[in-house]
Amino acid sequence: MQNEIMPNFLQKRAFLTPERPAVYFQEQIVTFEQLYQRSFQVAGQLHGLGVQKDHYVGVLLKNNLDTVIILFALQLVGVRSVILNNRLSPAELAWQLNDSKAVSLILEDTLDETKAFITNQIPSLKVLTKGDLFSSAADVPNILEELSLSDICTIMYTSGTTGNPKGVIQTYGNHWWSSVGSALNLGFMEGDCWLCSVPLFHISGFSILMRSVIYGMPIVLHDQFDVERTITDIQEKRVTIMSVVGTTLTRIVEALQERRLPNHFRCMLLGGGPAPFPLLQACVEKDIPVFQTYGMTESSSQIVTLAPEYSLKRLGSAGKPLFPSQIQIVNEDGSVAPTGVPGEIVIKGPNVTPGYLFRPEVSNEKFSDGWFHTGDIGYLDEAGFLYVLDRRSDLIISGGENIYPAEIEAALLAHPDVSEAGVTHSEHVEWGQVPVAFIVKREGTTPSKEVLEQFCKQQLAKYKVPKAFYFTKELPRNASKKLLRRELREWVKEGRTDDEDHLC
Numbered sequence: 110m111q112n113e114i115m116p117n118f119l120q121k122r123a124f125l126t127p128e129r130p131a132v133y134f135q136e137q138i139v140t141f142e143q144l145y146q147r148s149f150q151v152a153g154q155l156h157g158l159g160v161q162k163d164h165y166v167g168v169l170l171k172n173n174l175d176t177v178i179i180l181f182a183l184q185l186v187g188v189r190s191v192i193l194n195n196r197l198s199p200a201e202l203a204w205q206l207n208d209s210k211a212v213s214l215i216l217e218d219t220l221d222e223t224k225a226f227i228t229n230q231i232p233s234l235k236v237l238t239k240g241d242l243f244s245s246a247a248d249v250p251n252i253l254e255e256l257s258l259s260d261i262c263t264i265m266y267t268s269g270t271t272g273n274p275k276g277v278i279q280t281y282g283n284h285w286w287s288s289v290g291s292a293l294n295l296g297f298m299e300g301d302c303w304l305c306s307v308p309l310f311h312i313s314g315f316s317i318l319m320r321s322v323i324y325g326m327p328i329v330l331h332d333q334f335d336v337e338r339t340i341t342d343i344q345e346k347r348v349t350i351m352s353v354v355g356t357t358l359t360r361i362v363e364a365l366q367e368r369r370l371p372n373h374f375r376c377m378l379l380g381g382g383p384a385p386f387p388l389l390q391a392c393v394e395k396d397i398p399v400f401q402t403y404g405m406t407e408s409s410s411q412i413v414t415l416a417p418e419y420s421l422k423r424l425g426s427a428g429k430p431l432f433p434s435q436i437q438i439v440n441e442d443g444s445v446a447p448t449g450v451p452g453e454i455v456i457k458g459p460n461v462t463p464g465y466l467f468r469p470e471v472s473n474e475k476f477s478d479g480w481f482h483t484g485d486i487g488y489l490d491e492a493g494f495l496y497v498l499d500r501r502s503d504l505i506i507s508g509g510e511n512i513y514p515a516e517i518e519a520a521l522l523a524h525p526d527v528s529e530a531g532v533t534h535s536e537h538v539e540w541g542q543v544p545v546a547f548i549v550k551r552e553g554t555t556p557s558k559e560v561l562e563q564f565c566k567q568q569l570a571k572y573k574v575p576k577a578f579y580f581t582k583e584l585p586r587n588a589s590k591k592l593l594r595r596e597l598r599e600w601v602k603e604g605r606t607d608d609e610d611h612l613c
Contacts (some may be wrong), residue, residue: 123144128141154248155242166214167234175239275466300373303326336353456481526551545577548579
């Protein structure tokens, strides 16, 4: 049960295997004992700055060793980390900090403009750069020797299909059972080493940190994806597992050319949407094992995974649920859908979030008899393999990033010359999908694509800004005036973006 008590994860790991390497970052190697001592020091500095147990503290940091230390320092004293996506605009970040009732923000030294904007927007928030934190006086911290698995560890925001983003609660128990489920699926072998070039602000990256401490496994941390550095580190640092999305895996396969990954490498854990068949075939030809997965922030990383022996036999499948987890497909009336019949994917397990931060009404809507309603559509085949048909119906997945059309539409509608806006995606060779926007202009106005693009850049993260803007006389809607984004997708597929009968 999640209310069980366990020793503090990092403190226990440093006691069990103090001399074992914990993190490789650039030319630095940190053991678990060193990681604990450095985190202890920073925990004392946090305490000296007034940060206390159960406070919500925003973390806006990049992939580096300092980030790992800060995140574990917060855990040592029972602070709840609000882990922020550093690709968001300052306005988006300020909204999430307000919504989470954060008392402090720790951010990179280089984010001067972001710091100034947030300080101006939220005067009560204590904003600290890493430099401020590391140069401050340290008290003796009150280390949380034990923790309840039901205690909140982290908050990560996820955009909804409507309305504002929601803070997903992730407990220590969620992270513990996610790690256990992954180990029971992938196995855990002596000598395992996980390469992490995915962002630590994503659950895919943060979950690797938690597995490291729980398993006693070193990770190789990269500040960003670099294909040749990846191949070199897999060889030289004896990496056995790596988390990837389709775009990064494609680049690895292409860069290898006639080379092969070493025999000690045993798994590419692939998320961010189904893999194209040619990519899977190329991985088979190069003896690269690929585990396709389905997961989300609300499930603390993967919850369904396809073993490599099924990657071609069950093409398009995400696999079967991890050992502690369950999935069902349900009809609109809540009944269980028959085999092969599409319906909503619902999930259950100790790795599934207890709900959304300060949103009890939304949490109640999402749960039914202990099952979490994902909003995704899929079906199960006769052997219990999951096939995901639509990720939250209109979700755009661009280079592994989730983009929700409603969020972009809301930004566009804030422009005085925009009467209506509809967003969908077009296919992209490198990123998989990119957002495109359809605009109905207000009468008497002539907004240009360049003006709208610049306006979006002020409101949204760069990857959310539409890559094309199309002006149309009207948007497709149903009888109740609901926007039909699936028809917009058809417009793009059929090349009707230049059809004057529909567009102007």
